[in-house]
Amino acid sequence: MAVPRFWREIPNRYNLVGARCGNCNKVLFPPRYICPHCRRMGKLEPYRLKRRGKVLTYTVVHAAANGFEDQAPYVLAIVELEDGPRLTAQVTDCNTDEIKIGDEVEIVFRRMGEDGQDGVIYYGFKARRV
Amino acid sequence: MRDVAIIGVGLTKFGELWDVSFRQMMMEAGARAIEDAGIDGKQIDAMYVGNMSSGQFIRQEHISSIVADHAGLVPIPSTRVEGACASGGLALRQAVIAVASGIHDIIVAGGIEKMTDVLTGQATGALATAADQEWEVFVGATFPGLYALMARRHMYEFGTTEEQMAMVAVKNHHNACFNTCAQYKTEITVEDVLKSPPVTSPIKLLDCSPITDGAACVILAPAEKARKFTDTPIMVAGTGQASDTIALHGRSSLTSLRATIEAARTAYKIAGVKPDDIDLVEVHDCFTIAEIMAIEDLGFCKKGEGGKMTEQGETVIGGRIPVNTSGGLKGKGHPVGATGIAQAVEIVQQLRGEAGKRQSDGAEIGLTHNVGGSGGTAVVHVLRRGD
Amino acid sequence: MDVGVVGYGVYIPRYRIRVEEIAKVWGDDPESIKRGLLIEEKSVPAPDEDTATIAVEAARNALKQTGIDPHDIEAIYVGSESHPYAVKPTATIVAEAIEATPDLTAADYEFACKAGTVGIQTCMGAVEAGMIKYGMAIGADTAQSAPGDALEYTAAAGGCAFIVGKNGGNTLAAIDDTYSYTTDTPDFWRREMRSYPKHGGRFTGKPAYFKHVLAAANGLLRKLQLTSQDFAHVVFHQPNGKFPLLAAKELGFSKEQVALGLLTPKIGNTYSGSTMISLAAVLDQAKPDERILAVSYGSGAGSDAFSITVRDGIEGKRDAAPKVLDYVGQRVMIDYATYVKFRKLLVR
Numbered sequence: 001m002a003v004p005r006f007w008r009e010i011p012n013r014y015n016l017v018g019a020r021c022g023n024c025n026k027v028l029f030p031p032r033y034i035c036p037h038c039r040r041m042g043k044l045e046p047y048r049l050k051r052r053g054k055v056l057t058y059t060v061v062h063a064a065a066n067g068f069e070d071q072a073p074y075v076l077a078i079v080e081l082e083d084g085p086r087l088t089a090q091v092t093d094c095n096t097d098e099i100k101i102g103d104e105v106e107i108v109f110r111r112m113g114e115d116g117q118d119g120v121i122y123y124g125f126k127a128r129r130v
Numbered sequence: 131m132r133d134v135a136i137i138g139v140g141l142t143k144f145g146e147l148w149d150v151s152f153r154q155m156m157m158e159a160g161a162r163a164i165e166d167a168g169i170d171g172k173q174i175d176a177m178y179v180g181n182m183s184s185g186q187f188i189r190q191e192h193i194s195s196i197v198a199d200h201a202g203l204v205p206i207p208s209t210r211v212e213g214a215c216a217s218g219g220l221a222l223r224q225a226v227i228a229v230a231s232g233i234h235d236i237i238v239a240g241g242i243e244k245m246t247d248v249l250t251g252q253a254t255g256a257l258a259t260a261a262d263q264e265w266e267v268f269v270g271a272t273f274p275g276l277y278a279l280m281a282r283r284h285m286y287e288f289g290t291t292e293e294q295m296a297m298v299a300v301k302n303h304h305n306a307c308f309n310t311c312a313q314y315k316t317e318i319t320v321e322d323v324l325k326s327p328p329v330t331s332p333i334k335l336l337d338c339s340p341i342t343d344g345a346a347c348v349i350l351a352p353a354e355k356a357r358k359f360t361d362t363p364i365m366v367a368g369t370g371q372a373s374d375t376i377a378l379h380g381r382s383s384l385t386s387l388r389a390t391i392e393a394a395r396t397a398y399k400i401a402g403v404k405p406d407d408i409d410l411v412e413v414h415d416c417f418t419i420a421e422i423m424a425i426e427d428l429g430f431c432k433k434g435e436g437g438k439m440t441e442q443g444e445t446v447i448g449g450r451i452p453v454n455t456s457g458g459l460k461g462k463g464h465p466v467g468a469t470g471i472a473q474a475v476e477i478v479q480q481l482r483g484e485a486g487k488r489q490s491d492g493a494e495i496g497l498t499h500n501v502g503g504s505g506g507t508a509v510v511h512v513l514r515r516g517d
Numbered sequence: 518m519d520v521g522v523v524g525y526g527v528y529i530p531r532y533r534i535r536v537e538e539i540a541k542v543w544g545d546d547p548e549s550i551k552r553g554l555l556i557e558e559k560s561v562p563a564p565d566e567d568t569a570t571i572a573v574e575a576a577r578n579a580l581k582q583t584g585i586d587p588h589d590i591e592a593i594y595v596g597s598e599s600h601p602y603a604v605k606p607t608a609t610i611v612a613e614a615i616e617a618t619p620d621l622t623a624a625d626y627e628f629a630c631k632a633g634t635v636g637i638q639t640c641m642g643a644v645e646a647g648m649i650k651y652g653m654a655i656g657a658d659t660a661q662s663a664p665g666d667a668l669e670y671t672a673a674a675g676g677c678a679f680i681v682g683k684n685g686g687n688t689l690a691a692i693d694d695t696y697s698y699t700t701d702t703p704d705f706w707r708r709e710m711r712s713y714p715k716h717g718g719r720f721t722g723k724p725a726y727f728k729h730v731l732a733a734a735n736g737l738l739r740k741l742q743l744t745s746q747d748f749a750h751v752v753f754h755q756p757n758g759k760f761p762l763l764a765a766k767e768l769g770f771s772k773e774q775v776a777l778g779l780l781t782p783k784i785g786n787t788y789s790g791s792t793m794i795s796l797a798a799v800l801d802q803a804k805p806d807e808r809i810l811a812v813s814y815g816s817g818a819g820s821d822a823f824s825i826t827v828r829d830g831i832e833g834k835r836d837a838a839p840k841v842l843d844y845v846g847q848r849v850m851i852d853y854a855t856y857v858k859f860r861k862l863l864v865r
Contacts, residue, residue: 001268009264014614030265030377048616057286057384059278060331061270066255068270070861071564076275076330078379086379088279090270092565093531095849101286109573109614110565112268121601123569123610124269 003120011046013124016107018085020047029085051107053081053127060096067113075099079107079127092126104130131230133353135363135516138167139475144344144463145313152188152244153200155345159468160201160240163347168359174349175234176207180221180241181467182214186256188247197240214260215416217241218470219371219500219509222348226366226511229350241471242345253341257466260503262377274338274417276378276504278330281419283384285332288434290422292332296323297440298418299336299460305447306457308487313342313463323418337418342463346471348478356516362482367495368401368512370394376506385434389508390427390499397497398429401512405429408512409493410451410480412473414501415458421445424499425453428510452490455480470500474511481515518695520641521688522679522825523585523651524834526578527797528571529675529784529844532561534856536670542853543665550670555758559673559785561851562659564859568597569607571676571790572657573614578838579653579678580615583687587616590680591649593623594639596632596656596789598707598714600625611655622649629705630754631815632656633677633789638695638821640681651682658788663713664862671757673785675844677793689831690800693808693824696737698729705816716816725818726756730764733820734812741824745769748824749807752778752795754814756786764812777802783845796825798841803827 009031011017018029022043028035029049035042056078064072068090075091077099091099092110105127112124140162142155150158156179164171177198185191198208211221218241225239245253257273266276284290300320306312318336326335356363372392375381381388398404405428413428415421422436430451431439439445445453456462456476459469477496479485498511535558540547551557562571572595580587595607608623626632626639633656640652657676662668684691704725707714717725730753738744745751751770753761758781765775778795787794792813799809809825857863 001263010613015616057279057283059275059282059333060328061272061275061278062328062330063254063272063274065258065267065270065272065275066251069865070858071270073328074270076270076279078279078384088266088269088271088377088379090565093563093849101282109577110563110570111567112270112565121567121569122268123614126269126565 001115001122006120006122014109016049016051016125017046018049019044027083027085029081029087049081049083049085053079053105055099055101055103055105056080056086057101058091058099077127079105089125089127091129093128098129106130132232134226134229134350134366135353135356136348136366136474136478136513137351137356137359137363138163138169138349139478140166140347141311141472141475142345143311144342144465146246147343148246150343152184152242153196155244155343156197156240156242157200159345159347160238163238163349167349169236169349171201171203173236174203174206174238175236176228177203177238177240178209178211178221178224180211180217180470182212182217182243183256183259186259187253188244213507214502215414215466216470216500216502216507216509217467218346218472219498219511220470222470222474222511223369223371223509225350226369229352235352235355237350238347239350239471240345240347241468243465243467244343245341245465246343250341266377272330274333275330277417277419278333279378280384280423281332284419284423287385288437290437292324293320294437294441295337295418295422296320298415298421299323301446302415302454302458302461305455305488306461309457309462312457312461313340314461333417339416339459339464342465344463344465344468344472346468346475348471348474363516364478364481365514365516366511367403367514368397370396370400371509373507374505376503378504385423387423387427387501387505387508389505390424390501393508393510394428397510397512401514403495403512407495408451408497409495410455410490411453411497411499412456412458412476413453413499415454415460416464418460420501421453421458428497428499447488447490455485455488455490470498470509473498473500474513477513481513518641518645518692519684520644520681521684521691521828523682523687524579524583524680524689525678525797525800526575526582526838527675527677527794527841527844528574528578530560530562530566531847531849532563532851532859533558533848534561534851534853538853539669554670555782556671556785557782559671560675560787561856561859562674564861566659566674567601568599568657568659569601569610571659571674572607572611572655572678575655575657575676575678576611576615576653579680581838582834583680585651588620590617590651590653591621592640592643592652593617593621594626594636594654596626596628596636597658598627598629598632598788599659599661628819629815629817630788630791631813631819631821633793634813634821637679637681641692641695644681644683651680654679654681656789656793658790660786660788661713666713668716671781671786673787675784675787675790675794677790677797679793687830688828689834690828691826693826694737694741695821695823696733696740697819697821698733698736699819702818704818721816725816726760726814727764729818729820730754730812730814731767733822734768734810737822737824743824747808748774748810750774750777750799750803750809752792752799752809752811754792754812755779755781755795758782780841780845794841800827800831801835801840801842805829805831
């Protein structure tokens, strides 16, 4: 991922900054620029989501995504955050036989990858069972 | 709006076609379709080509020009259509709309993907660009991984089993054995699937459609002129398309594709039919769970009963509603941009009664279901034998 | 001085490797290593952890104790000898991840294992001078060690963050004073472009660690006109389990005074994190009005000594985030092959 593309979303990736619509009060994450419910009537303001949620579904990835080979096998999940939105996240510090649907997780700050040995390091969010 | 008919179909062999180029594949499929339609190239007014990612697979964009050029059809309008793995279905729909509108008469709708000119890792990386790069792929999601997330939830909510998913693969491999164009003409067992290497639990290698080279074409004409070219025109009775969030996590349901439900609703309505009226279907079984979800979302059984319906043999050739008589994406192969067109080719051959050993007897109405990404796009067509 | 600790937080990765597991690979005798270094196991970072992620976890834990607005943190210093980048600060990553940006100053420090305590001193000065409201000093490392080197038994990962501010209602402990002792003593180094540090073997002991640690401790005691008897607890940098015990004895401290902060036997040497995590472990349990002596050591070489007095405010606040012993207790053992994979020692 190009540096500017990563950089402009650092608050979202580091701190789960999404948006809240002043019109319908819905919390949105990942970030959006128009409230999908209110559209032009929406009034989006930045909103930092709480770093807690639970696992809705998961998979143990054996055939890793490009750049994730060193971590295989790893756990990937869809997490429903306490604030409502769902996100896809790797479940870190998790043995592949530990995970189950309904597990409570916290969102933590981890290394996501790097642009080769010479490039920048990407940081962002992962889930960790609590 | 005019009624639209399919008057010709053509398909290349599907598989790892090491000695065949992108251009050659497209010409092969096109020439077969034109021959099948009994038209002359000069009669073609326009073409639409479905292709997901020639830029990533062969580092060539602007393929609409290449196809018109190599077909010797310049200067007719030629347009590439992209919607990930639904590109072919979308190309067909664009062609149908163009004929129905009266802008053009004879149109070629093609689909193509040349996937083996890159290494497997690059191919899976290219396919993953159909998912949300920022919020799925960046965090480690793979394309099979997204379907695995759906499969796990489907198992959790409805009790669907890995055996039931395996039965989809077994059936589709069996059907593919009777399709000369299919990539895999080998029978497999449920045990083979269950014991195949893990890809992303609960999805195993034999739950996945393969990486495939292939091209497909259909020729469309206004219904009122179709009989000039063929005794067995196949009518495009309904077309429907819908979108959904690109990211799986953005959807309220993880076990159903809303785009499929909405596209089918539109297509059924235009065709004036109900799920019960459909005799056979080609669904988008990129993974075995996708077929189970598709037969539910298309209305052939209640939500959550797709696994059971498969287990009870209702989807085999000769069953209540044969699913993927061609072998599907799983058995026939999945050259992503070609798939939507290839599905129509199969239904046309079935409705004409030309499907040989895999013929489903007495089929009058068939349906194609083509999905892009993890469900961000779906396109459904209802095809019917001309009276 | 009128400055104190407003909050502190630690983080230690959950993976551990035992001395036996490493010794098996190199044909060493585990018992003599465990006896000689007073070490049983060490922490290992997960493949997606580095000094920046460890620093962020520690910093977020420190903030949980305080309830202060992160924007009031006007300086962040991250001390480490394993910064993820050779050029590009770790401190900016931390600042962004705790939402302290953009109105603050930040920098990375490097002084072998004492870069974190140098950060505390910098914050003390800036707070005392009225330049900043709060300052955050972090010591964190994912320590490097060449495979087969004696360092491999101890080089561990962990980090600790301290938030420094003016003494007042929200301070957990007062920092009475600090004293440093510094000379040019090449006992341990890593050259540019090299993956692993080199060290002077036994030279790292008497002329290096002991000379500086003892001098800094004695200097501070002299300055404050205190003796070892005035302190309830003492903490030293812990390259192994043995050195801090010897230093304590030399200075007239009892084993009991050292006990709370002695962590290396269980987690290894967390380098820039070591002294600070040990101090945090003491603060986790110390009683109000108890005085603590903390002495760091950085090869190259220097020591920073601090006298800290626990205040009433610590009760209640220190329970807001995981404690050192929580992290020490949360452990998953790995074998050497997994260690090699996690430390990215395999070349693809």
